[in-house]
Every structure is written in structure tokens, then in C-alpha cells.
Amino acid sequence: MKKRVLSGIRATGRLHLGNYLGAVKGMIKLQNDPLYECFYMVADAHTITTPFNPNELKQNRIEIIVDYLAAGLDPQKVTLFFQSQVPQHFELAYYFSSVVSIARMQHLPTYKEKVKQYPNANTMALLNYPVLMASDILLYKADFVPVGIDQEPHLEVAREIARKMNQIYKTSFPEPQRFATQGEYIPSLKGEGKMSKSVEGSYINLTDSLDEIRKKIRSIPTSTDVGGPIIGGIKTLFILSEIFLPKDLYQEFKNKYRDKTLKYVELKDALAQAIYDELKPFQEKRSQIASDLAYIEKVISNGAYKASEVANITLKEVKEKMGLF
Numbered sequence: 001m002k003k004r005v006l007s008g009i010r011a012t013g014r015l016h017l018g019n020y021l022g023a024v025k026g027m028i029k030l031q032n033d034p035l036y037e038c039f040y041m042v043a044d045a046h047t048i049t050t051p052f053n054p055n056e057l058k059q060n061r062i063e064i065i066v067d068y069l070a071a072g073l074d075p076q077k078v079t080l081f082f083q084s085q086v087p088q089h090f091e092l093a094y095y096f097s098s099v100v101s102i103a104r105m106q107h108l109p110t111y112k113e114k115v116k117q118y119p120n121a122n123t124m125a126l127l128n129y130p131v132l133m134a135s136d137i138l139l140y141k142a143d144f145v146p147v148g149i150d151q152e153p154h155l156e157v158a159r160e161i162a163r164k165m166n167q168i169y170k171t172s173f174p175e176p177q178r179f180a181t182q183g184e185y186i187p188s189l190k191g192e193g194k195m196s197k198s199v200e201g202s203y204i205n206l207t208d209s210l211d212e213i214r215k216k217i218r219s220i221p222t223s224t225d226v227g228g229p230i231i232g233g234i235k236t237l238f239i240l241s242e243i244f245l246p247k248d249l250y251q252e253f254k255n256k257y258r259d260k261t262l263k264y265v266e267l268k269d270a271l272a273q274a275i276y277d278e279l280k281p282f283q284e285k286r287s288q289i290a291s292d293l294a295y296i297e298k299v300i301s302n303g304a305y306k307a308s309e310v311a312n313i314t315l316k317e318v319k320e321k322m323g324l325f
């Protein structure tokens with residue numbers, strides 16, 4: 001039996017380097033391993049947990065599918081779908097909500113951060129986010145979830161729900177584990193917090209031009225003193241350099257930093273070029289795919305059909321065991 005994999009990205013905007021390195025790279029790695037059966041969704045329903053614009057959501061969810069395809073996800077190997085087109089996610093989340101306490105959800109750091117970010121949008125949907133995420137994963141009985149480290153508290157909730165359901169109703173949910181990548185936490189270009197779609201100035205989009213990337217990398221705050229502690233913007237610079245630069249070049253810049261001979265602009269421009277070189281094939285492929293709307297629509301409808309088939313089996317089991325069938 002193949003191990004199952006589930007992942008998703010909210011349709012809140014265009015993908016950035018954090019999403020790519022923390023999630024999409026892991027998604028591609030598992031797609032290419034015949035031991036895994038992968039389900040990758042656009043988490044369009046999770047998008048409404050924070051303020052959103054319906055017209056933008058409609059467009060953004062298609063853009064994420066195009067991003068997935070351009071990044072190398074292959075619908076012949078994996079199931080790509082919109083979460084909202086498989087309503088079994090919502091039904092299972094409702095059953096799961098009966099084994100989760102309100103206090104447990106209120107104490108999650110991710111919930112507290114979002115309430116701080118959007119104090120006027122402290123909704124039931126936001127509080128329920130981790131329960132719906134547990135349902136996304138467990139509906140497919142996924143063993144692995146390629147997501148960034150910021151999602152770890154939500155995975156812990158999914159494991160707790162799996163344990164409780166198995167204990168109370170004798171279901172057979174696995175306890176899902178995060179599939180980590182080297183880029184599991186990409187810091188903000190501002191030097192504080194993580195790279196995030198909703199924090200202006202924090203991110204590099206996968207569709208940015210070389211000029212835009214150079215400008216953004218040059219804006220990373222670096223103190224004039226080289227050789228000090230590697231924190232803030234300098235840390236961001238070195239984390240990205242370790243991922244994108246060839247090993248020897250990265251080491252050379254690191255040595256220069258220690259020797260206090262580093263010129264930041266040289267490191268920044270080498271890094272900008274290396275990031276662009278990695279993104280260029282993605283960008284070329286993206287414009288080809290984006291022009292074929294009929295193909296994109298077919299991928300989405302096939303995906304919903306395939307995901308529903310698996311979803312129905314799990315839902316039937318849960319309903320039977322809960323006395324609802």
C-alpha cells in the first residue's frame with residue numbers, strides 16, 4: 001500500500017519563496033517517489049478565514065493551480081484540486097469538532113497571531129481553521145504533510161484528533177507527520193518574522209523579474225559592521241544564500257563576513273542572480289500554461305473527481321462508526 005500525502009496552499013495571493021521552499025519543493029519530491037500517493041489542493045476555503053475579496057479569491061485559486069503546474073507538479077502523478085469542490089472536507093470537520101475543545105483552539109499561537117493581525121475578523125472560521133486542516137489531512141488518511149514549520153502546531157492538532165477519533169470511535173486514522181524541507185522556515189526580507197504573503201516588503205514572488213528580485217534583496221537591512229552576530233536581515237541573507245548559492249561560493253562569502261572583508265552588495269547581487277536563475281524555468285513554463293485555460297479546467301475537474309472518490313470512503317467509515325449512517 002502506498003503512503004498518502006496531503007498538502008495545500010491558501011489562495012491569498014501569488015506564491016512566494018517561502019511557500020515554494022517550505023511546501024512546494026517537498027510536494028514535488030514526494031510526487032516523484034513511487035511509494036507515495038499525493039493529494040495537493042488549493043485551500044480556497046481556508047482563504048475565507050481572514051478578510052478576502054471574492055473576485056480576487058476566484059482568480060487566485062486558479063493562479064495557484066498554474067503555479068503548481070509550472071513548479072513541476074504533474075497531474076498524471078498527483079491529484080490537484082480545489083478544497084471547496086470536495087465538500088466532504090467540511091462534513092468531516094464538523095464531526096471532528098465534537099472531539100476538540102474551544103480552549104485548545106483559542107490557545108494556539110497561530111490563532112492568536114491572526115487575531116492580532118486582523119482584530120476585527122475574529123471569526124468562527126478562523127477558530128475552526130485547525131479542525132478543517134485536520135479534516136483535509138485525515139480525509140485522505142495522509143501519513144505525510146509537506147508544509148513549512150509554521151504549520152507544526154496545526155499538525156499536532158491533527159494528530160490529537162486522529163488519536164481521539166481512533167480511541168472513541170475505533171476509526172483507523174494515521175498520525176500524520178510533517179515532511180520537512182531545507183527551506184522549512186524562510187525569514188522575512190525585513191529581518192523580522194517569516195516571509196508572508198500578507199506582510200508587504202517581506203517576500204519575493206516566484207514571478208518577480210531579476211530587477212525586482214535585486215531591488216528586494218538589496219533592501220534587506222544589513223548593519224554596516226560586518227563580522228558581528230548573524231541576526232535580523234543578515235540572518236535572512238545567509239539563510240537564502242545557503243539555499244541558493246553554490247556551496248563553495250556560500251562558504252567564501254561566509255569567510256569574508258568573519259574576516260570583515262565582505263561587501264554586502266556583492267553577496268546581495270550574487271544571491272539575487274542565483275534566485276532568478278532558479279525561478280526562470282518556472283516563469284517560462286508558467287506563461288505557457290496560463291494561456292491554456294481549457295487544460296487547467298480539466299486538471300481541476302479531474303482532481304475533484306479523484307479526491308471525492310477517496311473522501312467518500314473515509315466519510316462513510318466515520319459516519320458508520322459514529323452512528324450516523
Ligand code: AQP
Nearest residue numbers: 010012018019022023147148184185186195196197198
Ligand atoms: N516563510 C515561510 N517559510 C517556509 N514555509 C512557508 N510557508 C508559508 N510561509 C513560509 C508554507 O507555505 C505553505 C502555504 O502557506 P499558506 O498559503 O497556507 O499560507 P500561509 O502559511 O498563511 O502563508 P503566508 O504567506 O504567511 O500567507 P498569509 O500571509 O496569507 O497568511 C504552508 O505549507 C506554509 O507552511
